[in-house]
Amino acid sequence: MATTEEKTELVETLKGPRYYRVSISGYGGESAYMSISKEAHDFWHPLLKTNGDNDLVAYMASDDGEEPEYDEIDSVPEEAQFLHDKDDDNYKRPWYESHTEFEHSYGGTWDSCHILIEEVDSEEYNSNVVAEVLNERIDELNDRLGEESDYEVEMVQMGCCEEPDCEYIAQLYSSEKGTFFDGIIETLGDFDVKKLTIVTTEFLNGEDTITSVEYDGVEVDNQGGDTNGKGYYASVWSNK
Numbered sequence: 516m517a518t519t520e521e522k523t524e525l526v527e528t529l530k531g532p533r534y535y536r537v538s539i540s541g542y543g544g545e546s547a548y549m550s551i552s553k554e555a556h557d558f559w560h561p562l563l564k565t566n567g568d569n570d571l572v573a574y575m576a577s578d579d580g581e582e583p584e585y586d587e588i589d590s591v592p593e594e595a596q597f598l599h600d601k602d603d604d605n606y607k608r609p610w611y612e613s614h615t616e617f618e619h620s621y622g623g624t625w626d627s628c629h630i631l632i633e634e635v636d637s638e639e640y641n642s643n644v645v646a647e648v649l650n651e652r653i654d655e656l657n658d659r660l661g662e663e664s665d666y667e668v669e670m671v672q673m674g675c676c677e678e679p680d681c682e683y684i685a686q687l688y689s690s691e692k693g694t695f696f697d698g699i700i701e702t703l704g705d706f707d708v709k710k711l712t713i714v715t716t717e718f719l720n721g722e723d724t725i726t727s728v729e730y731d732g733v734e735v736d737n738q739g740g741d742t743n744g745k746g747y748y749a750s751v752w753s754n755k
Contacts, residue, residue: 534635535648535706537728537735539696539713541628543742546688547611548618548719550681551597551751558595559685559751562587571749574598575687579607597685610687617679622724623695625671625715626654632706638699640738648706653713653725660709668709675717685751688720693742696728698735707731 559571566587573583574591575598593599599607600614608614632649635642649656657671700706712729728735 532701532703533705534638534642535700535702536631536633536635536642536644537696537698537700537711537730538631538633538694539623539628539653539725539728540631540694540740541623542690542692543621543623543628543695543722543724544689544691544745545611545621546619546686546718546720547613547616548679548684548686549597549613549615550617550679551615551683551685552594553683554594555597555685556683556751556753558592560753563750568749571685571751572687572747575610575685575749576747578609617681618676618718620676620716620718620724620726621695622726624722625713625725626723628653628695628725630656630713632708634706635699638701642699649708656708657713664709670708670711671713671715673715673717673723676719679719679754682753682755683751684719684754686720686749688748690745690748691742692745694740695725695742697738697740698728699738700730700735702730 562570570585570587573585574596577583596607597615598610598613599605602614611619630649630651630653631647633647634645636645637643651659653671657669660668660670710731712732713725714727714729715723716726717723728737
């Protein structure tokens, strides 16, 4: 004979699919990492140490054909123009599409973001909200679930990016605020937060960035977010 719990689950199943919108918002950004020459590193690195990153940001964030205004230099010597592609008529590529890029990241940092779960009436993007299920900081939710389950449930699963094999690296980071993830989960029955997994990757800047969301072992499709830029930060370093 079926238990009361089994009967309840069967009733929920017979009701058909239910839909839950997952939104993750807070602080994070987009970052591009690219290999550069020793000559480029040796030009930019002393400037960064002495005067900050204003001139490097100006070079990296400006478009091809646009002459930026620099604070401490008059121009960038050819050997330091690492965004210029010599195999493509010396075209200056955008920082987010560098010809020497080896890593790219985008997302919110897990310890500065909130997660909002809402039941909605369909899987469509503009579906109507039926009820709010959860609204909490991700780090606090992760701690709460761990304490309640004697740390058998770990909602946040952390990984690291691969170590690059290049000797010199440049990075531009676009700091942003807003919604980084917006997706729909389809379930039979109630949403179970214990089946939710937030996957993060630690990139070379040391930040643990949310790279995907899973529910019951299945990756949730990110339908896109909406963020506002807060500023650029640039750096170069030796990876020897």
